[in-house]
Amino acid sequence: MRAIPSVLGEEQTAFLVRQRVARLATADSAGKPHAVPVCFACARASVYVALDEKPKDVPVTRLKRVKNILENPDVALIADRYTEEWDLLAFVMVRGRAELLDPDTEEHIAAVKLLRGKYHQYETMRIEENPVIAIRPERAASWGALDEPKSSGTQILDTIHGRRSVRRYLQKGVPEDLVERVLEAARWAPSPHGRQPWRFAVLTREETKERLARAMGEEWRANLEMDGQGAEIVEKRLQGSRRRLLDAPVLLLICLYLEDLDAYPDAGRQRGERTMAVQSLGAAAQNALLAAYDLGLDAGWMCAPLFCPEKVVEALRLDPKLVPHALLTLGYAEGDPPKRRSRKTLDELVVCRD
Numbered sequence: 576m577r578a579i580p581s582v583l584g585e586e587q588t589a590f591l592v593r594q595r596v597a598r599l600a601t602a603d604s605a606g607k608p609h610a611v612p613v614c615f616a617c618a619r620a621s622v623y624v625a626l627d628e629k630p631k632d633v634p635v636t637r638l639k640r641v642k643n644i645l646e647n648p649d650v651a652l653i654a655d656r657y658t659e660e661w662d663l664l665a666f667v668m669v670r671g672r673a674e675l676l677d678p679d680t681e682e683h684i685a686a687v688k689l690l691r692g693k694y695h696q697y698e699t700m701r702i703e704e705n706p707v708i709a710i711r712p713e714r715a716a717s718w719g720a721l722d723e724p725k726s727s728g729t730q731i732l733d734t735i736h737g738r739r740s741v742r743r744y745l746q747k748g749v750p751e752d753l754v755e756r757v758l759e760a761a762r763w764a765p766s767p768h769g770r771q772p773w774r775f776a777v778l779t780r781e782e783t784k785e786r787l788a789r790a791m792g793e794e795w796r797a798n799l800e801m802d803g804q805g806a807e808i809v810e811k812r813l814q815g816s817r818r819r820l821l822d823a824p825v826l827l828l829i830c831l832y833l834e835d836l837d838a839y840p841d842a843g844r845q846r847g848e849r850t851m852a853v854q855s856l857g858a859a860a861q862n863a864l865l866a867a868y869d870l871g872l873d874a875g876w877m878c879a880p881l882f883c884p885e886k887v888v889e890a891l892r893l894d895p896k897l898v899p900h901a902l903l904t905l906g907y908a909e910g911d912p913p914k915r916r917s918r919k920t921l922d923e924l925v926v927c928r929d
């Protein structure tokens with residue numbers, strides 16, 4: 576990347592970095608303007624825009640924005656925030672000169688990496704085969720509440736507050752595309768070294784759920800009997816758990832997968848590595864639960880697989896390298912859940928505000 580001192584201030588850069596879309600204005604040699612919405616990525620001294628047309632569809636030099644830049648490199652790029660709360664309006668406009676970076680040059684490779692880092696959709700598009708537009712800012716102008724958050728956070732907090740564990744479901748099927756979106760949310764959980772040490776099994780067939788319920792039931796029965804529970808109670812609890820598994824239209828089993836993690840010679844660091852993987856599995860599960868709730872679905876969490884992982888692997892014929900941990904039930908709640916755990920106050924939970 577070029578080490579040109581940036582004309583963008585800290586606030587302006589922070590605002591630009593948060594925006595997902597901007598408008599790129601170019602003009603031909605006669606000054607005739609042209610503007611298009613663009614995805615972009617910012618480095619300290621340049622703004623990059625990919626040319627994401629399929630390389631062989633239209634030669635990129637035929638694109639109006641590219642023709643204009645070749646004729647007249649003066650461009651402007653504007654990113655703005657609009658909300659109905661007008662005291663949150665803001666924009667940053669960058670004026671500068673644009674150039675086309677040829678594929679395979681050092682800056683092109685770095686720019687493609689930046690763009691792919693910001694937009695996961697670019698991961699599967701061959702943007703590396705096209706030139707990238709690099710804008711070298713010469714002047715920047717901005718207006719409005721650059722520092723304000725885009726929303727007051729009420730939307731995400733509503734989802735967090737609204738979600739609750741559901742243990743009884745309607746016999747109403749869950750559309751496959753909603754399950755895919757729940758999985759997509761889980762896929763984007765943070766993970767140690769970005770290795771995603773978890774795998775998912777999606778169970779919808781009655782026969783498969785039945786196999787799982789039977790395998791986990793046997794183990795649980797043995798454990799309850801070992802605890803000295805009475806036969807009647809054992810039967811009742813097993814039936815309750817079995818009903819939960821069979822009634823839920825979709826079961827999402829989240830397994831730990833440790834194969835891609837770092838290996839350490841000492842037990843302490845190895846334990847830390849495994850703990851991080853488990854923490855990350857929890858984040859994936861929570862992403863799934865929140866996404867499900869946001870999509871109008873209900874969900875619950877069952878820890879049973881954690882206590883008989885080999886039985887679950889065997890019953891579902893999974894790779895023995897997988898360690899089943901969490902079982903999420905997905906569906907539509909039969910009614911409002913009877914009890915909702917209250918939460919400790921922040922005063923009890925925050926132990927230090929130094």
Ligand SMILES: Cc1cc2nc3c(=O)[nH]c(=O)nc-3n(C[C@H](O)[C@H](O)[C@H](O)COP(=O)(O)O)c2cc1C
Nearest residue numbers: 738739740741742875876877878879901914915916
């Ligand atoms: C790691 C973990 C394991 C859980 N295991 C179970 C379970 O086996 N059975 C169950 O009914 N709920 C289980 N839960 C759900 C909790 O009971 C529930 O989240 C808690 O009571 C708070 O209620 P809420 O989710 O409705 O806010 C589990 C939750 C977590 C995070």
